[in-house]
Amino acid sequence: MSASSIDAFVATTDPRSMAHLRTLVDDVLGLLAEAGSGRTGPVPTGGPAAARAYADDVLAEPLLPTAGGKPDDALRQLVEAYATWAVDVSHPATVARMQCPPATVAVAADLVVTALNQSMHAWEAGPFAVELERRLIADLAGLVGYGPNAGGTVTAGGSISNIMAMLIARDEAYARRFGRSAFHTGVAASGVRPVVLCTETVHFSVDRGASIAGIGSDGIIRVPADELGRMLPAEADRVLRELPADLLPVMLFVCAGSTDFGWVDPLPAIAEVARRHGVWLHADAAYGGGALFSDRLRPLFDGIAEADSVTLDLHKFGWVPASAGLFLTRDAAALDHLAAQQTSLNAADDVAEGFIGRYGSSIQATRRCDALKIAVTLRGSGRQGIGAMVEACHELSRFGAARVAREPRLELAAEPVLSTVLFRYLPERETDLDEFNSTLRRRLMRNGQAMLARVILPRPGGGKAVWLKLMLLNPATEPGQLDQVIDDVLAAGALLEAAAAS
Structure with missing residues (x-):
């Protein structure tokens, strides 16, 4: 050139x-x-x-x-x-994935972030960006209910946040038991095997995190749950009491707003169990955490501040373009495990003079300033504004569930807790419901009519069943527009039935 x-x-x-x-x-x-x-x-x-x-x-x-x-x-x-x-994420029939229509100010802020190309790993790579993220973390830690000693970092999403939680919980457990972090010794040198406790229906990032942390999927112990899939605190206590001496529990992983039903594990009771056994408690609120903005829905999350760490994703309930994940810890000192490797990015003489980047709080080095688009969205809308949008999505889900319940050809899985509606089409003639609903979903997508999600959930009597899911994250969607989506599902189902009968 x-x-x-x-x-x-x-x-x-x-x-x-x-x-x-x-x-x-x-x-x-x-x-x-x-x-x-x-x-x-x-x-x-x-x-x-x-x-x-x-x-x-x-x-x-x-x-x-x-x-x-x-x-x-x-x-x-x-x-x-x-x-x-x-995919037009603002279209009323885009109800498949956790992709919200982003706030216009957040899109504009993202352009600025890209144009100025600051990085979070070192002070000299983005001085204001570094300070902005620190203050954003403090404000959102306050939203969770954490005090002034809290810490955290902006991440690429819930999976990364959950994996970070597992790494820190592992190192905390090893440091308490052996006086030295697994960051240095690895997990094999101790002679014990680390394990993680969770229910059957947690996010798939738990398995991935267990692999990355050296725990392995075989090191995941599934705690019995109630009929809604929520962890039973008494069972968690029993499992921890009965663990053999050669197993080291590093984490109790709980859900604060499941991606399918929106249910929340009984956080206060589980927190008591975690404290009794000295086990790190992590709450995955990647999807559900948006309810913390809502005065009406926030009580569902009572006790979340008792967790040692929390995952939030504001590219779900937050209307910020991806990526906008957050990993928050009740005690910022827990992040020291990530900063254990001394490099020029956290040299002692620079730190003493205040030239402190964000390398030590993250598992990434070079990292863009996603804090800006989050900050402009939150400052522009405020807690009440975001809360009102969350509540609008919740009301839309209640409307959709009521419509599904009135239709004889549709079956509602459960009343919505947050903003998901799970249902399936019931053909008049006996057929394989799982195959029928899977085909129905693909037909709607192939025709460009609606983008629906599909989930596979345990049956009460054993086995698993396919359900269709409406993920409602667009507060601008009108009830009549959601009616049209359900009308399209019914029409497509009727055509499939007719084709099967001919």
């Missing part, structure tokens, strides 16, 4: 570069508006085959050519294609 082409390529705060960026942003926004105006549903029709064929056509030329073309043209071509086959 010549010097002039490099100047045009690299984003700077120079007025010419800013003018160029403004032109590109205007072009991109125009492409997004054009793609949105041509939609008839949450995604184009045709399913995976159509999406693959479209990509084959648009991406026929290599993404890494020997000689590049014009960067502006590459941007427009790929953004147009990206937007065309993107």
Whole structure:
């Protein structure tokens, strides 16, 4: 590249570069508006085959050519294609995944974060970014109910937060038992095997975290639960009392708002069990934590401040674009396990002078400042504003559940706790319900009518069953629009029944 082409390529705060960026942003926004105006549903029709064929056509030329073309043209071509086959997360029929329609101010803040390219790992990589995240963590720790000694970090999401919790809990347990963290010794040197206690229906990141932490999936002990899937405190106490001496309990992992039903484990009683046995208590509130903003729903989470650590995701109930996860600890000193490795990023002389980055609070080094988009959203809406949106989604779920309950061809799994509605279609003729509902879901997605989730849950008498799920995270969705989604489910089910009968 010549010097002039490099100047045009690299984003700077120079007025010419800013003018160029403004032109590109205007072009991109125009492409997004054009793609949105041509939609008839949450995604184009045709399913995976159509999406693959479209990509084959648009991406026929290599993404890494020997000689590049014009960067502006590459941007427009790929953004147009990206937007065309993107799922419209603001569409009322996009009810499959925990993808909220992001706040406009958060989207704008994300542009600033990308343009200035600060990093959180060292003070000199982003001075204000570092201070902003520290204060954001303090405010959200206060929302949970933690005191001034709390700590934490912004993460890439709930899975990473849960894995961090497991790593810290492991090191805390080893330090208490052996006087030295497993960060240094590893888990094999102690002669005991670490184990984690949780119910059957916790998030899949528990298994992944157990693998990463050296515990292994065989080191996960499932605690019996009640009929709703909530951990039974007495059973947790019994399991801990009966553990053999060669097993070291490192964590009680509880759910504060399950992704399927929204239920919350009995936090106060489990906290007592954890304290009695000296076991780290972690509460996964990645989805449910948004209810902490709501005066009406917050009582469901009484006792969450008794947990040693908490996971939150504000790219779910928070209306912040991904990633916007948070890992919070009741005592910031617990994060010292992550900072045990001394590097130039946490050198003692820099720390003594206040040049302290965020490397020691995270399992990442280079990390973008996701705190900015979270901060502008929270400051702009306030706790009451976010709480009102959470409550709107909750009311929408209650409306949807009532509609499902009135339909003879639909079966409601349970009354919603937060903002999920689980149900399934009941064909008139006897058939395999799991296969029928799985096919029904794919048909709706292939036709571009609705993006529904599918969950597989235990049957009361044994085995597992397929249910469809409406994940309602758009407070702007009207009841009539949700009615239309359910109408489309009923119509598609009737067509499947007719096809099977012919």
